[in-house]
Amino acid sequence: MTMLRVRDATVRFGGIVALDGISLDLNRGEILGLIGPNGAGKTTLFNCISGVIRPDHGSILFETNDLTYAPPHERARLGIARTFQNLQLWGSMTVEENLMVPMDALGRRNTFSDALYLPFSAYAERASSERARAILHVLDLGRYARTPAGDLPAGIQRRVEIARALAMRPRLLLLDEPAAGLDAQETAHLADLLHAVRERFHVSMLLVDHDMSLVMRVCDFVYVLDFGKLLAHGRPAAIRDDPKVIAAYLGEESKKPAGDVATVATPREGPPLLEVDRLAAGYGGLEVIRDVTLSVRPGEVVACIGANGAGKTTTLRAISGMIHARGGKVTFAGKDVTGSSAERITKLGLVHIPEGRGLFPTISVEDTLRLVSNTAGHEVDPAPAFDLFPKLRQRRRQLVGTLSGGEQQMVALARAILSQPRLVMIDEMSQGLAPTVVRQLFDIVRVFREQGIAVLLVEQFVESALDVADRAYVFEHGTNALSGPAVELRNDRKLVTGSYLGTAVDATAIAANGNGHHIDPALMEILSVRVPAKVKRALEERAENEGRPAGAVVVELLGKVEDQ
Amino acid sequence: MFRVLAALVAFTVLARIPVGFDVGFKFDAALAVIWAFGLLSLVLLTGYVGQISLCQATFAGVGAYTAGLMVAGFHADYLVAVVAGVAAAFVLGVIVGIPALRLRGITLAIVTLGIALVFDRYVFQDHAFEWFTGGTAGWRVDQATMFGLQMDSSKHLMAAYIVLLALFCVVALLMVNLHDSGAGRRLRAIRDSELAAATMGVNLTRYKLLAFGMSAAIAGLGGSFYPLVAGSVSPQPFWLFTSLQFAAIAVLMGVRYVPAAALGGVFMAVVPDVLTRFGHGTFMGRAYDISYDWFQIAVGVLLIVQLIALPDGVWGDLRARALHAWSAAGALGGRKVKVA
Numbered sequence: 001m002t003m004l005r006v007r008d009a010t011v012r013f014g015g016i017v018a019l020d021g022i023s024l025d026l027n028r029g030e031i032l033g034l035i036g037p038n039g040a041g042k043t044t045l046f047n048c049i050s051g052v053i054r055p056d057h058g059s060i061l062f063e064t065n066d067l068t069y070a071p072p073h074e075r076a077r078l079g080i081a082r083t084f085q086n087l088q089l090w091g092s093m094t095v096e097e098n099l100m101v102p103m104d105a106l107g108r109r110n111t112f113s114d115a116l117y118l119p120f121s122a123y124a125e126r127a128s129s130e131r132a133r134a135i136l137h138v139l140d141l142g143r144y145a146r147t148p149a150g151d152l153p154a155g156i157q158r159r160v161e162i163a164r165a166l167a168m169r170p171r172l173l174l175l176d177e178p179a180a181g182l183d184a185q186e187t188a189h190l191a192d193l194l195h196a197v198r199e200r201f202h203v204s205m206l207l208v209d210h211d212m213s214l215v216m217r218v219c220d221f222v223y224v225l226d227f228g229k230l231l232a233h234g235r236p237a238a239i240r241d242d243p244k245v246i247a248a249y250l251g252e253e254s255k256k257p258a259g260d261v262a263t264v265a266t267p268r269e270g271p272p273l274l275e276v277d278r279l280a281a282g283y284g285g286l287e288v289i290r291d292v293t294l295s296v297r298p299g300e301v302v303a304c305i306g307a308n309g310a311g312k313t314t315t316l317r318a319i320s321g322m323i324h325a326r327g328g329k330v331t332f333a334g335k336d337v338t339g340s341s342a343e344r345i346t347k348l349g350l351v352h353i354p355e356g357r358g359l360f361p362t363i364s365v366e367d368t369l370r371l372v373s374n375t376a377g378h379e380v381d382p383a384p385a386f387d388l389f390p391k392l393r394q395r396r397r398q399l400v401g402t403l404s405g406g407e408q409q410m411v412a413l414a415r416a417i418l419s420q421p422r423l424v425m426i427d428e429m430s431q432g433l434a435p436t437v438v439r440q441l442f443d444i445v446r447v448f449r450e451q452g453i454a455v456l457l458v459e460q461f462v463e464s465a466l467d468v469a470d471r472a473y474v475f476e477h478g479t480n481a482l483s484g485p486a487v488e489l490r491n492d493r494k495l496v497t498g499s500y501l502g503t504a505v506d507a508t509a510i511a512a513n514g515n516g517h518h519i520d521p522a523l524m525e526i527l528s529v530r531v532p533a534k535v536k537r538a539l540e541e542r543a544e545n546e547g548r549p550a551g552a553v554v555v556e557l558l559g560k561v562e563d564q
Numbered sequence: 565m566f567r568v569l570a571a572l573v574a575f576t577v578l579a580r581i582p583v584g585f586d587v588g589f590k591f592d593a594a595l596a597v598i599w600a601f602g603l604l605s606l607v608l609l610t611g612y613v614g615q616i617s618l619c620q621a622t623f624a625g626v627g628a629y630t631a632g633l634m635v636a637g638f639h640a641d642y643l644v645a646v647v648a649g650v651a652a653a654f655v656l657g658v659i660v661g662i663p664a665l666r667l668r669g670i671t672l673a674i675v676t677l678g679i680a681l682v683f684d685r686y687v688f689q690d691h692a693f694e695w696f697t698g699g700t701a702g703w704r705v706d707q708a709t710m711f712g713l714q715m716d717s718s719k720h721l722m723a724a725y726i727v728l729l730a731l732f733c734v735v736a737l738l739m740v741n742l743h744d745s746g747a748g749r750r751l752r753a754i755r756d757s758e759l760a761a762a763t764m765g766v767n768l769t770r771y772k773l774l775a776f777g778m779s780a781a782i783a784g785l786g787g788s789f790y791p792l793v794a795g796s797v798s799p800q801p802f803w804l805f806t807s808l809q810f811a812a813i814a815v816l817m818g819v820r821y822v823p824a825a826a827l828g829g830v831f832m833a834v835v836p837d838v839l840t841r842f843g844h845g846t847f848m849g850r851a852y853d854i855s856y857d858w859f860q861i862a863v864g865v866l867l868i869v870q871l872i873a874l875p876d877g878v879w880g881d882l883r884a885r886a887l888h889a890w891s892a893a894g895a896l897g898g899r900k901v902k903v904a
Contacts, residue, residue, distance in 0.1 A: 050763060076765030090756035093749065101753045104746030105765035116738065121745060128746070168765060 001028045003204055004049070004172060009058035011044050018044040020228040021058070026172070031198060031205045033219030033236070035212070037434040040225040042208045043085075043176070049206065050082045050174050051075045062172070076102065081170035083161040085177040091150025095141065095160050098149050099132035099167040132167060138200055139163045139193065155186050159193070166201055173203045179211040180431075191217045210434060216240065273298045273333060273423055273454050274319070274350070280327035281318035287326065288314040289478045296423060301445060301455045303465040303486065306475030312458040313355060315475070316425045319456075320352035321345045333422060349422035355431065357412040361401025365392055365411055368400055372418040385414035388447065406437035413444055423454040430461050442468050567740055574826075575733045579726055588841075590721045592833045594793040597728040598624070600829025601735070601786025602810050604822065608739060609779035610811075611820040612748065614755030615664055615772065616673045619680035620783045620810045625688060625802025627653045627784030629696055632703030632797040642710040646788045653784020654777045661776025665769055668758075680807045688799035702798045705791040715792060724792050735782060736822050743822075751775060812863055816870050818877020827879055835859060 004026040011019040019041045026032045036042050047053045049060060051072040060067045065078055081102070090098050104124070136142045139159055144152060149160055158178055165173055175194075179187045191214055197203065209215055215222060215236070222239045224231040232242050239245055272295035280290040289311035296302045304312045317323045319330055321342035330338045337345050346352075360368060369382035386393035389410045395403060400411055409429060416424045426445070430438040438461065445468050448455050459465035466472055466486045474482035582593035602620050609615050627649035634645035663675050687693050697703075708715045715723060742748040750771055753761040762768050791797045813832055817824035836859045843854030874881035 052759070052763075072762040073765050073767045076763060082763050084760065088757040088760035090753045090760065092756055093752055097749050097752075100746065101749045101761070101766065102764040105750055105767075116741070124746065164764065 002026070003028045003030075003063060004206070005061040006045070006049065007059045007061070009045065009048055009055045009060065011041075011048060011053065011055050017228050019048070019055070022225070022228075022230055024223055024230075024233075026204060026206060027221075028171075029198070029202070029204055030220045031194065031207060031218055033215040033222040034206060034208045034225065035210075035215055035222060035239075036225035036231070037436055041228040042225055044228075045225065046174060046176055046206070046208050050080070073105070076105070076168055079169070079171040080174065081165035081168040081172070082174035083158075083165050083176055083178060085180055087154065087157045087161060089149040089157055089160055089164070092148055094146050095136065095149050095152070095163075096129065096132050096145040098160060098164050099135060100128045102164060102168040103128040103131060135163050135166050139166075139197075155182055158182065158190070162193070162197065166197065166203070170203055173197075173205045175205060175207045175209075177209050178207065179209050179214045184213075187211055187214055190214065194218050270298055271334075272296060272331075273300075274456070275331040276315075276319060276328070277331075278328040279315065279318055279325055279330060281314055281323055281325050283314075283323070287478070289318065290327070291479045292328070294473050294480060294483070296454050296456055298422065299449060299452045299454055300471065301449050301457065301469045303457045303459055303469035303472040304475055304480070305459060305462045305465055305472055310475035311478040312475050313427055314478075316352060316427050316456070316458055317354075319345075320350060320425060322352065322354070346419070349420070350425070351416045351419055351421040351423070352425045353412045353416055353427060353429070355427040357408055359400045359408055359411060359415075362399055364397055364399055365403070366396040368411055369415055369418055372415055380418050382414070382418065385418050388417065388444065389414050406433050406441070409433065409437075409441055410444075413441070417448065417451075417453070421453060423456065424448060425456040425458075427458045429457065430459065430464065438464060567737055571733045571737045575729060578729055582722070582725060587718075587721065588837065589834075590725065591793065592837050594721060594725040594728055594789070596829040596833035597725065597732050598786040598790055598793065598829070599810075599832040600732055600826050602783045602806075603814050603817070603825035603828040603832075604732070604736060604739065604786075605779040605781075605783035606810055606814040606819060607822055607825050608742075608751075608782060609775055610814065612743065612751045612755065613772070613775040615775060616669065616811075617660070617676045617776075617779070618673055618804075618807050618811055619660065619676040619683070620779070621802045621804070621806035622680045622683040623653045623657055623780040623783035624787030624790070624806075625683060625799070626656050626780075627787030628790040628797050628802060629688070629698075629703070630784075631788035632698060632705055632791040633696060635705050635708050635791065636698060636703035641712070642708045642715060642792060645708075645791075646785065649788025650781045650784045653787065654781040657780020657784075658773050658777040660780070661773040664772055664776060677804070677807075680804045684799065684802070684804045688802065697799070698797065702796045703791060704796050706795055708792055710792075718795065721793065724789065728786075728789050728793075731785065732826070735785065736826070739822050747771075809863065812867055816863070816867050816878060818880030818883075821877065821879045821883065824877055824879035835862075 002025050004024070006022060006024040009019050009022045010017070022041070022045055024032075024034075024045075034042050034045065044053070048055050049067075051067070051070060051074075054069060058068070062075070062078055062080060067075060067078070067080075070078075090101065093101075133142065133145060136145055139162065141156070141159055141163055144156065144160070149157060152160065162173075162175070162178070178194075179190055182190060194205065194207075195218065198205065207215065207219060219236055221233070222236050223233045224239060224242075224245050232239060232245050234242070274294075274296040276292060276294045278290075279292040280287060282288040292311070292315050294302070294304075294315075304315065306312055314323070318325045321337070321340050321344070325338050328338070329336065332345065332348055332350055335348065337348065337350075342352075363371070366382055369385055370379055372380050382396075386396070391407065392410055392414060395407065400408060403411065413424075413426075413429075416426075429441055429445075433441070442464055445455055445457070449468075457465055457469065469486040472483065472486045473480040476482075582590045585593075602624050605620050605623065606617070609617055609620075630652040631642070631645040631649040634640040634648045635642060640648070660676060660679055664672055667675060688697055691699075706716060706718075710727070714720070743752075750761065750766045753764070753766055754768065754771060754775075758768060787802065790801065794801075809832065813828040814825070817828040817831070836856045839854050839859055840856050843858065844852065846852070870878060876884065
C-alpha cells in the first residue's frame with residue numbers, strides 16, 4: 001500500500017542539478033532509509049517532501065493528495081510531521097508547550113476565544129496538555145515537561161523533536177539526521193526508540209542519516225542517492241553488499257582488513273611543544289573540565305576521545321584562549337600562555353579549528369585563504385594550499401557558505417596550514433561528513449604530521465582517530481582518565497574493529513559510529529560510563545582508595561569479567 | 565482568576581493615584597495609559613511574535629486622527645470614534661504586515677521605519693491629507709460625547725483617564741491570557757523558529773498578519789483616545805521619534821512582559837514632564853536647567869545600562885529575581901514553591 005509517491009523530482013540550484021529525476025515509493029507502516037554521500041541530494045529530496053523547497057519538475061503524492069506545491073502547514077494538516085537536523089525546538093517554551101503547539105495548530109480554536117479563555121478553549125487546553133504528557137511519558141521525557149526546551153542537552157532535545165512531531169498525530173514522520181551529534185550508545189537507544197514509536201503510534205517513517213548502523217538497524221528499505229541520482233534501492237542487507245553503493249559511499253578502497261596498522265608510531269623526541277597541567281575551565285556556574293593534564297610533542301598527532309560532554313571541546317577552548325582557564329597551567333613552545341588572548345596564542349603558532357569550522361560564509365575560498373596573515377604579518381599566497389586541496393582550486397571563486405561540509409572543512413584545514421602553525425587543534429573534524437570525505441581529511445592530517453606540524457584532534461570517530469594518532473587521551477567526566485600510545489589502544493582487544501556498513505551487527509556490538517566502524521561495547525562503557533549510581537559510587541571509592549582514575553578500574557574489572 | 569483579581573486591584577489602585585494632583589499630572593496620567601497601549605502593542609508584536617516594528621506611533625497616530633475625524637468631522641459619539649480608530653489602525657497593521665511575511669530582522673526594521681517616516685512627514689503633515697488630519701490646526705475635539713455624556717477634555721480628564729485605564733486593564737488581561745493559550749503558543753513558536761512553526765502546522769501568513777493587525781489595533785486603541793485627552797490632534801506626538809522611543813522603552817522595561825508596558829507608559833509620560841517642571845532652579849548656588857532633551861539622553865544611557873545589567877528588561881529581570889527570592893524563602897520554610 002503506497003503512502004508517499006515521489007515521481008521524477010528534479011531540483012536545480014543555479015547551474016547545479018541537486019536532484020535529477022528521483023522517484024521513490026514509501027509503503028504504509030514502513031521505515032524507509034535515504035542515504036548517500038555528502039552532497040548526494042538527500043537533504044534536497046527531504047526538503048521537497050517536507051515542503052521547504054519546491055521541485056522544478058516532478059510530483060509528490062501523499063495518499064490521494066498532490067503535495068507538490070502545498071505549503072508546509074498544509075502538509076502538517078494531512079499528517080506529515082518532521083524533525084530537524086539542526087534542532088529547531090522553540091527554545092524559550094517548555095517541552096510541554098512545544099508539544100502543544102502542533103496540537104492546537106491542527107485544532108479548531110482561534111485567537112479571540114483563547115484570549116478570552118472561553119470554556120471550549122479551556123477544555124481544549126486541558127486535553128492538549130494531557131495528550132502532551134502521555135506522549136512525553138511514552139518517550140520517557142515526562143520529567144522534562146516543565147523545562148524550557150532550549151535548556152536541555154542536545155541528545156534529549158532530539159527526543160523532544162520526535163515527541164513534538166508525534167504530537168501532530170502524523171501518519172508519516174520525516175526524520176532528518178536524527179543521530180547527528182549522538183554518541184554510539186545514544187544512537188543505539190534511538191534505534192530502539194524508533195521501533196517503539198512505530199509500534200505505539202502507527203507511523204511510517206522516512207529517515208535520512210549518515211549513521212549506517214542506525215539506517216541498517218532501523219530501516220525496512222533503503223534508497224541510495226549519489227550526485228542527485230538514484231544509485232540503488234533495496235533491503236538493507238542487499239544495499240550493504242551492493243558494490244556500487246560501497247564504492248560511492250566508502251570510496252574506492254572499500255574494505256580494509258581488520259587490524260591493519262597503517263602507521264607505527266615513532267616516539268617523538270624533544271621537549272613537549274604543548275604542556276597542559278591540571279587545567280580547569282567551565283561556563284557560568286558549571287565547571288566542565290578539571291585536572292586535565294596532557295602534552296603534545298613537536299610533530300606528534302594526539303587524539304582526545306570520549307563520550308559527548310566529557311570535556312574534550314572545552315579543553316581545546318581553554319588551551320587556545322577562547323575561554324578562560326580557571327585553574328592549572330598551559331605552556332606552549334616554552335611560554336606560559338595561561339590566560340593569554342586567543343590572538344596572541346595564534347601568533348605563537350597554535351591554530352584552533354573549532355567545531356563548526358569558524359568560517360565566513362559570504363567570503364570566497366580564495367579570499368578566505370588570503371586573509372591568513374602569517375607570523376610575518378603580510379598576506380600569504382594560497383597556492384600551497386591549493387596544491388594540497390586541488391578541489392579547492394576549482395572552487396576558489398565560490399563563497400565558502402555554498403560549499404559542502406567536507407569542502408568547508410578543507411578550507412578550514414587549508415587556512416590553518418597557510419598560517420604555518422606548529423600545532424593545529426581540530427575539533428570534531430568529521431562531524432556530519434560521509435566516510436569518503438572523512439578519510440580524505442584524515443589523510444590531510446597525515447600530511448600535517450609529515451610536514452612536522454603537531455596535531456591535537458578531538459574526534460567522535462574513535463577508530464579513525466586512533467588510526468592516525470601517535471597517542472591518545474580518553475576523556476571521561478571532565479578529565480582525561482586514560483592515556484596511551486594509539487597503537488596500544490587500537491590493538492587492545494577491547495577495541496575490536498568491525499567491518500564497514502554494519503555487517504557485523506549483533507545484539508551487543510551496536511556501538512557503531514558513523515563511518516561504519518565498530519567499537520567494543522566494553523570500551524563504550526568506559527567512554528560513556530552509564531552504570532547505576534550505586535556501582536559508580538563503589539567504583540569511585542575504589543579508584544580513590546587505589547589512587548587511580550575510575551576508567552582504569554573499569555578496564556581492569558571488565559578484563560576480569562572477560563577472562564572468566 | 566488570580567489574573568482577573570490582579571487586574572481589578574491594579575485598576576482600583578491606579579484609578580485613584582492622579583486624584584490629588586493638578587491638571588497637568590492628570591493629563592500625564594492619561595497620556596501614560598496611551599503610551600502604555602503603544603508599548604503593549606510591542607509586547608505582542610516583538611515580545612510574543614518576535615517581529616520588529618519601528619512604526620507603532622504611526623498606528624497610534626492613525627487611530628488618533630481617525631477618532632478626531634469621526635468626532636470633529638462627523639460628530640460621532642466618542643465610542644464610535646474609538647471603534648473606527650481601532651479598525652483603521654488594524655487595517656494599516658495588516659498592510660504593514662505583508663512585507664513582514666518575507667522580511668525579518670534589520671530589513672523589517674528599515675521597512676517599518678520607512679512607513680513611520682512617510683506618515684510622519686507626508687500623511688500627517690501634507691495638504692493632500694487635510695481631509696484626514698484636519699489641516700495644520702488639527703481636529704479640535706472639545707464637544708465630544710461618550711455614552712451620551714459630555715466629555716470635555718479640560719473638565720473631564722479624570723473620566724477619560726478612568727475609561728482608558730479600564731480598557732488597558734482589560735486588554736492587558738487578554739494579552740496575558742493569550743500568552744499561555746494555544747494561539748499564544750503558536751505566536752511564540754513563530755518567534756523561536758519560523759521554520760519549525762510552519763512545518764508543525766502553524767499558518768505563518770495568517771498569524772503574522774494577525775499579529776501585526778492586532779498589535780496596530782492595540783496601539784490605535786490608545787491613540788484614538790488622544791484627541792479626547794488633549795482636546796486636539798497634532799502630528800508631533802506621533803512622529804517618528806515616538807516610534808523609536810516605543811522600541812527603546814519596550815526593550816528597557818522588558819519587551820516580553822505585559823506589566824512592563826504599564827511601567828514604560830508611566831516612565832514615558834511622567835518623567836519628561838517632571839523634568840520640565842522641576843528640572844530648573846538653583847543647586848548649591850549654581851543655576852541648572854534640565855530640559856526635556858535630557859530625557860532622550862537618559863533613555864539612551866539607561867538602555868545601555870539595562871542591556872548589560874538587566875538583559876531581560878527592568879521588569880523581566882526584577883521579576884525573575886523576586887521569584888527566585890520567593891522560592892528561596894519558600895524552600896527555607898520547607899514549602900515547595902513553583903516558579904513558573
